[in-house]
Amino acid sequence: xxxxxxxxxxxxxxxxxxxxxxxxxxxxxxxxxxxxxxxxxxxxxxxxxxxxxxxxxxxxxxxxxxxxxxxxxxxxxxxxxxxxxxxxxxxxxxxxxxxxxxxxxxxxxxxxxxxxxxxxxxxxxxxxxxxxxxxxxxxxxxxxxxxxxxxxxxxxxxxxxxxxxxxxxxxxxxxxxxxxxxxxxxxxxxxxxxxx
Numbered sequence: 001x002x003x004x005x006x007x008x009x010x011x012x013x014x015x016x017x018x019x020x021x022x023x024x025x026x027x028x029x030x031x032x033x034x035x036x037x038x039x040x041x042x043x044x045x046x047x048x049x050x051x052x053x054x055x056x057x058x059x060x061x062x063x064x065x066x067x068x069x070x071x072x073x074x075x076x077x078x079x080x081x082x083x084x085x086x087x088x089x090x091x092x093x094x095x096x097x098x099x100x101x102x103x104x105x106x107x108x109x110x111x112x113x114x115x116x117x118x119x120x121x122x123x124x125x126x127x128x129x130x131x132x133x134x135x136x137x138x139x140x141x142x143x144x145x146x147x148x149x150x151x152x153x154x155x156x157x158x159x160x161x162x163x164x165x166x167x168x169x170x171x172x173x174x175x176x177x178x179x180x181x182x183x184x185x186x187x188x189x190x191x192x193x194x195x196x
Contacts, residue, residue: 006044006054009034014055014094021098022052022106052109059094060116063087067120077131081178088174095170104160114155121154122147150181 012034016025027048031041045051070083103110125147131137154177156162163173 002044005040009036009041009044009051010054010058013051014058017052017055017099018094018096019098021096022048022102022109024098027051053112056109056113059091060113063091064116064120066090068123071123071127076134077127077136080127081181085171085175085178089171091174092169092171097164100160100164104164110160114159117154117158118151121151124150146181153177153181 009030013025013030016030016033027041027045028038030051031038034041045054066087067084070080070087073079073083075083103113125143128137128141128143128146132139132141132143157166157177158170158173163170166173168176
């Protein structure tokens with residue numbers, strides 16, 4: 001019962017946060033929308049920060065699980081990067097501009113998002129190595145160097161501040177970044193029909 005109530009609270013908070021951002025919505029408003037006492041709400045989530053974190057996790061965890069699945073699937077490197085772009089498209093449907101603005105102003109929240117994202121992305125080397133063996137990735141590619149550059153770019157560009165400056169949603173940014181990286185590592189004779 002308590003778990004069902006938690007899920008209802010998270011779903012309503014997610015809806016409101018998507019529309020207005022984290023900062024503009026109060027715990028009182030969430031409780032009122034749910035016709036729930038503040039006491040009950042605070043028993044489930046002792047602070048607004050905990051509720052925001054729960055919402056972020058409901059958005060991030062399924063995407064992280066899908067990324068892990070993509071890494072384990074035996075498809076091509078192009079399939080992997082295409083799947084990653086789809087994950088970011090899904091993310092873009094759940095994260096609004098007001099949420100991005102608020103994440104920009106909450107470094108501690110963004111740090112947790114970044115840590116979880118890097119936890120998954122750090123395994124991309126396995127996919128790249130597999131691609132080298134199948135000939136999908138240039139044999140002379142230094143995978144460690146590629147990963148360091150990739151992570152640097154993701155950290156510096158794949159953040160709320162830069163997305164807002166570029167006026168790009170996460171899915172658009174991911175499509176551009178993965179397209180640039182994919183075409184930079186794939187031999188010319190393998191590029192047709194890949195990720196663009």
